[in-house]
Amino acid sequence: MATIEHKQLWQAVADQLRDEILDGRLAAGARLVETELADRFGVSRGPIRDALTELARTGLAVDLPRRGTFVSSLTEADLNEVYVIRRAIEEVAVRLAISHATAQELTELRVALEAVEDAYRGPDLAAAWEADMEFHRSYCRLSGNGRLLAVFEQLASQTVLLMRTAVATRASLAWIPPVEVHRHIADAIGARDAQRATDAVAAHYRYTEERLSAADRGRETGPAPSAPIRRSLAG
Amino acid sequence: MATIEHKQLWQAVADQLRDEILDGRLAAGARLVETELADRFGVSRGPIRDALTELARTGLAVDLPRRGTFVSSLTEADLNEVYVIRRAIEEVAVRLAISHATAQELTELRVALEAVEDAYRGPDLAAAWEADMEFHRSYCRLSGNGRLLAVFEQLASQTVLLMRTAVATRASLAWIPPVEVHRHIADAIGARDAQRATDAVAAHYRYTEERLSAADRGRETGPAPSAPIRRSLAG
DNA sequence: GCGACGCTAACTGTTGACAATCGTCCTGTC
DNA sequence: GACAGGACGATTGTCAACAGTTAGCGTCGC
CATH class of the missing domain: 1.20.120.530 (GntR ligand-binding domain-like)
Structure with missing residues (x-):
């Protein structure tokens, strides 16, 4: 039943970022700049934004409106x-x-x-x-x-x-x-x-x-x- | 303490759609077409997309990739x-x-x-x-x-x-x-x-x-x- | 020397256009 | 009559550009 997952771009990006956050390459409090990430992954800002909202949804990042997204600093x-x-x-x-x-x-x-x-x-x-x-x-x-x-x-x-x-x-x-x-x-x-x-x-x-x-x-x-x-x- | 809320467009849209879903104007199973909503609210598809993902997040809508977003039919x-x-x-x-x-x-x-x-x-x-x-x-x-x-x-x-x-x-x-x-x-x-x-x-x-x-x-x-x-x- | 104001740079929110994909209708064949 | 195949239309996924806002920094006044 393994349906082939036609992975959306934002999912691939979110997975990658999730890994980097969890293994510490992206430190707590680090800023996630959309344009930077877009350059790095070679996609436009749209999918990046989707990925970041996904990270925010799962609590790995926090989104401050008009200010940016940051890796969660959990206490x-x-x-x-x-x-x-x-x-x-x-x-x-x-x-x-x-x-x-x-x-x-x-x-x-x-x-x-x-x-x-x-x-x-x-x-x-x-x-x-x-x-x-x-x-x-x-x-x-x-x-x-x-x-x-x-x-x-x-x-x-x-x-x-x-x-x-x-x-x-x-x-x-x-x-x-x-x-x-x-x-x-x-x-x-x-x-x-x-x-x-x-x-x-x-x-x-x-x-x-x-x-x-x-x-x-x-x-x-x-x-x-x-x-x-x-x-x-x-x- | 009432800080002024600079409401984002997608939030306003999400609120409106939420109300319409909850009071039945948008029936269960109804299709939420991005372009239609964009026309109706007079904004572009970007904020509409954000609003729809918010609705999906709260369980009021389901998002089928490449297929569209629909009002949840809860059983x-x-x-x-x-x-x-x-x-x-x-x-x-x-x-x-x-x-x-x-x-x-x-x-x-x-x-x-x-x-x-x-x-x-x-x-x-x-x-x-x-x-x-x-x-x-x-x-x-x-x-x-x-x-x-x-x-x-x-x-x-x-x-x-x-x-x-x-x-x-x-x-x-x-x-x-x-x-x-x-x-x-x-x-x-x-x-x-x-x-x-x-x-x-x-x-x-x-x-x-x-x-x-x-x-x-x-x-x-x-x-x-x-x-x-x-x-x-x-x- | 210290604090407030204004400027600049950078980034996000939003927009409209392009391209790929999916559903649907029609047609032809078994 | 039912089913497979292909073309069309509609809709989402993605992209690049514009506009508004925020943070940082220097300058001015006290």
Whole structure:
């Protein structure tokens, strides 16, 4: 059923820019000038504009009217916002997935889980995060609720960006890969135990918060307080 | 603090189209042709395109590449999707609002509640729905989570559209205004009782589902069941 | 020396035109 | 009579240019 995607220009541009933002080549706060990008990609400003609105839609960029588009500078507060919503919708997602996913569909969850565990064993953190997101995406997809999946997608790309900045200031995060929490979620869904699955999701996010707090305590002794990231454009 | 809004053209167009979709002048499935709209609004196709992508983003229209944009035809399944997510995020929203909204901010909730009750007493269903959405929007705003509010906004406009189509096929809905459920939510938040507030939101959505099921049963046997408590859809 | 004003450069918002693609109608054939 | 194929029309995707606005910088007045 793989329909050939006649990719629009703006999609190709958006994909490219998304990658560059997520792997840090485009730093937070960087300005995305339409004319520059148009030159660089060899297309006119139209598709560039479409790509930038797409990035703004997914939260990777912010669009200030008449002023330009900038790579998002996400902060601690943003991280909390994202996790609060992800937890809420994923708790629902696992329940929905349990109630109407076929046994065959549930196997793809285990595949995704193993990919996560493998990836976190490796050295490439960015790849691990992608696998991580793909695992969560799996059961959001299996929920059968397209809008839920869409909300998740938005938050997923922001999550990766947030992890980047979090690790940048708190290197210790990289040493505590979140593996068991994912296995618990997969197990509970596999057993079609709704209550346990919900709890497992909740536990996942409690664990994540705990990791962040622990890393924070470690950071308090060192430099870099969190304040000055905001409004890098005014300075 | 009222900063002057230099409204972009596409925003004005999007607002206008949104109104027309929500009050039914633009029927579900209607085609939105860029050149036509450009003529009608006296602007070029650029801002029209932006407006259409905005409508697509909020779910009021769907964009088929190379084919055009159409007013969304939302179905029963969409209604379920929307309500599932709204329930999930609103349960969180009330808890957040309780934990960090000032007493003064909570008063705006009561104002919104009274607006809802007044509106449902009147004959204008569309206005009642808007007031209804504004009530829910209040505590989503008070949650302090901007992304949560953004997700709500998307779903809110779809909700209004869904109610339109639901009433079109099940007139009996108009006779059962959902008033008490809102008061329970407001009361629980006002008392800063997180558990009761969460339960009240859950009850709200159970009640809504019940109303829809009841209307469905009424529809299966024949048109309009009796026992009217309150009157009148559009008079 | 410090703050306010005005100028300049750069960029976005908007426009109209061109080109590629899709749906539709008509025709011809099986 | 139904279906495949081709031409036409309509509509979107893309492009290049114009106009208005914003930020930065220098200059003037105090």
